[in-house]
Amino acid sequence: MANLPVQGINALFSGGFIENEYVHFNKLSALVIDDISAMRHAVRSQLQSLGMNKVSVASNANDALELIKATAFDVIMCDYNLNSTSSGQHFLEYLRNENILNATSVFVMLTAEAEYSFVANAVEYIPDDYLLKPCSESKLRSRLERLIDRRAFLMPVLKALDAKQYDLAVTECNKLLDIAPDARRRMDVLRRKSDAQLALGDHLSVLETYAHAAAVRGDAPWVMMGLARTHYALGDFAQAAEMANMLVGKNKNYVAAYELLAKIRLESDDDEGAFELLNRSSVILPSARRFRSVAQAAFLLGKLEDAKSNAEAAIQLSNGSMVEKPDDYLSLAQTQVDMGDHKCAIETLEKNARKHGDVGLFGVAKGAILAQAYFDSGDHEKARKLMERSVSLLANRTDSVAMTALGKAALKTGDVVLGMKLLTQAVQVSGQDERVIARHVKKSMIDTGHADKVEDVIDGGRKRILLLVDEATKLMRSAHFSEANQKVNEALAIHEENLEALMTAAQLHLLWLKHEGMDARVVERAKAYLSTLDKLVPNNQKVMNFYRFFNDIVSN
Amino acid sequence: MQNPLSALVIHDIKNALSLLEIDLEQLNHRKDTPLEGRRAYRRCIELKTRLVSFLTLYKHDQSGLQPAMVEVDLAEFIEDLVRNSQSAMMAESHHGHQIVVHADNERMKPGSAAGGFGMFDENLVELALESALNNAVRYAHRRVDVWFEQEADEIVFRVLDDGAGVGELGELMQRKITEKSSSTGLGLALCKAVSEVHGCGSVQLESVPGGTLFTMRFRAAG
Secondary structure, eight states: OOOOOOOOOOHSSSSOOOOOOOOOGGGEEEEOOOOHHHHHHHHHHHHHHHOOOOEEEESSHHHHHHHHHHHHOOOEEEEEEESSSOOOOHHHHHHHHHHHHHHHHHEEEEEEEEHHHHHTOOOGGOEEEEEEEEEEHHHHHHHHHHHHHHHHHHHHHEEEEEEEEEHHHHHHHHHHHHOSHHHHHHHHHHHHHHHHHHHHHHHHHHHHHHHHHHHHHHOOOHHHHHHHHHHHHTTTTHHHHHHHHHHHHHHOHHHHHHHHHHHHHHHTTTTHHHHHHHHHHHSSSSHHHHHHHHHHHHHTOOOHHHHHHHHHHHHHHHTTTOOTTTTHHHHHHHHHHHOOOOOOOHHHHIITTGGSSOOHHHHHEEEEEHHHHHHHHHHHHHHHHHHHHHHHTTTTTHHHHHHHHHHHHHHHHOOHHHHHHHHHHHHHHHHHHHHHHHHHHHHHHHHHTTTTHHHHHHHHHHHHHHHHHHHHHHHHHTHHHHHHHHHHHHHHOOHHHHHHHHHHHHHHHHHHHHHHHHHOHHHHHHHHHHHHHHHHTOOOOHHHHHHHHHHHHHHH | OHHHHHHHHHHHHHHHHHHHHHHHHHTTTTOOHHHHHHHHHHHHHHHHHHHHHHHHHHHHHHTTOOOOOOOEEEHHHHHHHHHHHHHHHHHHHHSSSEEEEEEEEETTOTTTTTTTTEEOOOOOHHHHHHHHHHHHHHHOOEEEEEEEEEETTTTEEEEEEESOTOOOOOOOHHHHHHHHSGGHHHHOOOOOOHHTTTOOOEEEEEEEETEEEEEEEEEEEO
16 A cells, blocks of 8 residues: 555646556446435545446435446445335345345435434344445545445456355455465455355354464454354354454444344243344344344333334334334234223224235235134124135235234134144244244143143144254264264154255255265265256255255265 | 525535536546636635535534444545545645655455455545544655454554655644644544544554555444
8 A cells, every 4th residue: 555645736636537457436336314404415426526427316216226226336325314114224124034135236324413323233234335425525435436446356256146156255255365465465355255155054164264364464343243153053052152243242232142142042942032032133223123022122122012013013113114023013013902901903004004915925914813803892793704814815925924924813702623623833943933933833832721722722733843943953063973963863753744854954965065075975975956946946946056056065 | 404495505506516527527528627727626625625524523613523334445445545535636736746656565464264345435434534534644744555354353454655754743742732733623623523433543643764654444344
């Protein structure tokens, strides 16, 4: 880095801009999102005088979303204060959650001071940079030059990430690591490498990447958070908790660490502790997603007042925005029914949630909760009709949330046979959400006086499979491949088309090959699992990645 | 501001000033901009900087500043500070001859463990250092150097100008007095506030061989 003398006033005032030798602004496209027209156009003028010719503008998140879906912008400049219901932070969270934002797009958040400390702690969904408003053109230029320069270095990796070719991304990262000129670049690359390995589910390799990053600079928050998460995934909760606590010690507002600590508490069945931690993170950084988690934890703990206020907060914060979820009305109404407030539950669903209609799976659950409310109000006839409608709406579909709601309503309105059948099925089809659904089912059964049958309903074969898959996953992550294989085989013996078991089997065999070298029998089995999966879930992204991973290993 | 109306008005003024600044900035890109246009831009920047400094200090006095700790690459931070410093840009006009502001890489000392990265509120620290730079360029003869030093648990920022050399303590005294009395004395108060909210902070202005040295230090992680 050479010493940089500041250009004299004349150089800056004499018009024209100094063309950077690496960054060609005239080749870049940008999107400016701001609800205030004067601001929007001011920022656009600034970008144009940097040399950008293709600058689009949007006054709200919905318009911006359409533009982002249609065009891969190089730079997105988003105002934090979009309007009263959706902030730039919500927008970014939505884009990242839905995988809409390209890795190659640079996202810059423009904030006023008051909001800055608020957003800077939102570590889960950080933009590439924050700029404090007002921002002078020269500051804008130097920030963008740095961001674009970094992006240029990472470009092959970012392109692979955008194409979801995670194995290729890892290969590209390794190439870049050889030529990274300084620690900063190395850290940039290592971060992307860990993202790609996480997407591949390769926890053993990701641990190596974090160790590599820690050797460059051990106290980087993302490295510590990554290590904590990996330890958690590997089942080492004590070490995960220690790391997360260290992070919280350094920054008491680090919400991602609180959220991980909450998960660890849940593992040891400390529901109360998990609730406290989730609650704390929703106070530090309120978002609809966090209020939802708190509402659910509170509901399962029987803290109905907390469940109600958090469900209401989730609705209020997301109402009319992209992160709005109709299911929030279901949670609120079910809580109101359980509180004995059937009038409010009916109002919530029939009046406030009217815009979400009453068809589809939402309709099934809505009808089921309304049936409970009308049953409580004494209108058993209306309750019966609502139940009939929901049952026929559900038809042959299997959705664990809708089935749980309907099952609970059946138990409550006296149809024990239907209730048991639906709840058992709900657990069986719950897949990734098994833990949560099982808790809801258990609570529904206890609340309706069927505590004695909880084990039967939750077991139903499903629990045994998941337990085995869980054990296999842990063995796999600690590189005990043949022991893990035994467990997966036991699970597949119960149900040969169980997706979780098949996915684990495939992943296990890929990691086996990667870490212990080629073995013809392992290759054959890996192929067989992949082709079964391809038949069961065609074009599944995860399976596609497994295939790429497999081809990569075999060709090496 | 306690009064919601004043808060609203101040916010409005700040926004309007920002837009005015951007308009003037764009106007000044033209080769034929008259001298008055340049002067207006300069005044607008000064006014905005003063308003932002005042608001920051006001907030500090009323409710305390809450630094937003983010990870900062110190060398990049200094480089950007120098490159974008509006007071450095204006320096020339105060004197009629050019004052050069350097990001002094020779003197930069990354800590062995932290490796040149620190956790602090980059916007607050930038605001404070910008006011220190503003002060330095007003008294410098030819040159101002800026760098950081990272110690075990401290980050130190230094601004050295070649203004008051050895034995010119009188001038140094004059500067300190001016800092206290003039309206731009906002600067030192701001630096103090910013270093304090980061923990164990301090600010110092001293005469050293070859010039005057401004030092701001605070604890490395909040």
